[in-house]
Amino acid sequence: MSCVFACARRFGDSGVAKAAIRVSSVGGVERGFKVIVCRACEDPPCAAACPTGALAKRKDGGVLLNPSKCIGCGNCVDACPIGAVMWDEEANKPIICVHCGICASYCPYDVIKLVR
Ligand code: SF4
Ligand code: SF4
Ligand code: SF4
Numbered sequence: 001m002s003c004v005f006a007c008a009r010r011f012g013d014s015g016v017a018k019a020a021i022r023v024s025s026v027g028g029v030e031r032g033f034k035v036i037v038c039r040a041c042e043d044p045p046c047a048a049a050c051p052t053g054a055l056a057k058r059k060d061g062g063v064l065l066n067p068s069k070c071i072g073c074g075n076c077v078d079a080c081p082i083g084a085v086m087w088d089e090e091a092n093k094p095i096i097c098v099h100c101g102i103c104a105s106y107c108p109y110d111v112i113k114l115v116r
Pocket of ligand 3: 006007019020021037096097098099100101102103104
């Protein structure tokens with residue numbers, strides 16, 4: 001969970017609620033875990049589903065969020081095929097990965113990597 005905590009700390013949050021990355025079990029310790037994080041789609045369905053243009057396509061893949069345009073409809077959450085749009089309950093807006101790579105730098109096992 002180092003990656004998850006590292007991402008949440010970007011917002012000064014000590015828990016996991018503000019993280020744009022999640023780690024979940026795929027059914028017991030033997031089967032392992034999966035990391036859910038934005039894969040930077042070249043043609044992002046999350047942005048296509050946004051009715052206000054709050055999500056703009058990012059140059060190197062993925063999207064950028066303009067919070068002032070977001071109406072909190074949640075369409076982007078439903079549109080992401082891998083469930084990588086997390087939700088900020090406090091702000092009632094999505095948590096969008098900005099591809100900073102901080103999470104990867106905190107993984108001691110080289111499971112994740114930022115590729116540009
Ligand atoms: S929650 Fe915000 S960013 Fe997501 S689809 Fe709705 S308006 Fe767009
Ligand atoms: S949040 Fe999901 S749909 Fe949007 S760019 Fe990332 S992986 Fe693709
Ligand atoms: S790349 Fe940055 S924003 Fe995206 S999940 Fe990792 S730490 Fe969070």
